[in-house]
Amino acid sequence: MTIKWTSALEIGIPVIDAQHHRIVEYINQVEHVQKTHSREELLDVLDELVDYTISHFAFEESLMEEAGYPFANAHSKVHRLFAKRVEAFQKRARAGEDITEELLHVLKAWLVNHIQRDDQDYSADVKANMAQATKRAKARKGSWFGRLFG
Ligand SMILES: [Fe+2]
Numbered sequence: 787m788t789i790k791w792t793s794a795l796e797i798g799i800p801v802i803d804a805q806h807h808r809i810v811e812y813i814n815q816v817e818h819v820q821k822t823h824s825r826e827e828l829l830d831v832l833d834e835l836v837d838y839t840i841s842h843f844a845f846e847e848s849l850m851e852e853a854g855y856p857f858a859n860a861h862s863k864v865h866r867l868f869a870k871r872v873e874a875f876q877k878r879a880r881a882g883e884d885i886t887e888e889l890l891h892v893l894k895a896w897l898v899n900h901i902q903r904d905d906q907d908y909s910a911d912v913k914a915n916m917a918q919a920t921k922r923a924k925a926r927k928g929s930w931f932g933r934l935f936g
């Protein structure tokens with residue numbers, strides 16, 4: 787069964803929600819490939835999923851660091867462990883093993899749990915930091931406008 791994107795998967799930071807939505811779409815694509823049984827296609831989707839997820843992790847890590855989120859290191863470690871797990875699946879798939887069923891199970895369980903627990907946990911700190919950064923930018927713009935047109 788494919789994953790349905792619902793508000794229960796949102797953490798309230800639009801740029802992150804959009805990335806999570808995209809990851810869910812990749813996972814659903816893996817499910818589709820499982821039905822069509824095209825090995826080439828599976829390897830392609832896996833590559834895309836891994837690349838996209840790793841850049842999502844890096845993006846999240848920079849947001850957490852910028853916000854001074856106290857569990858940023860632990861969160862990054864969870865990302866690294868998961869990336870290793872998926873890479874191991876990739877290797878097995880490249881070696882010709884049919885890992886789709888097992889991989890789908892791991893992806894769905896891990897992602898939903900990680901978003902709702904770990905990602906949700908940093909959202910308040912990151913949101914507060916983003917709001918402050920916007921305020922600072924507006925203040926700078928205000929003074930620039932002030933000097934120029936005041
Ligand atoms: Fe995430």
Ligand SMILES: [Fe+2]
Nearest residue numbers: 846900904905
């Ligand atoms: Fe995360």
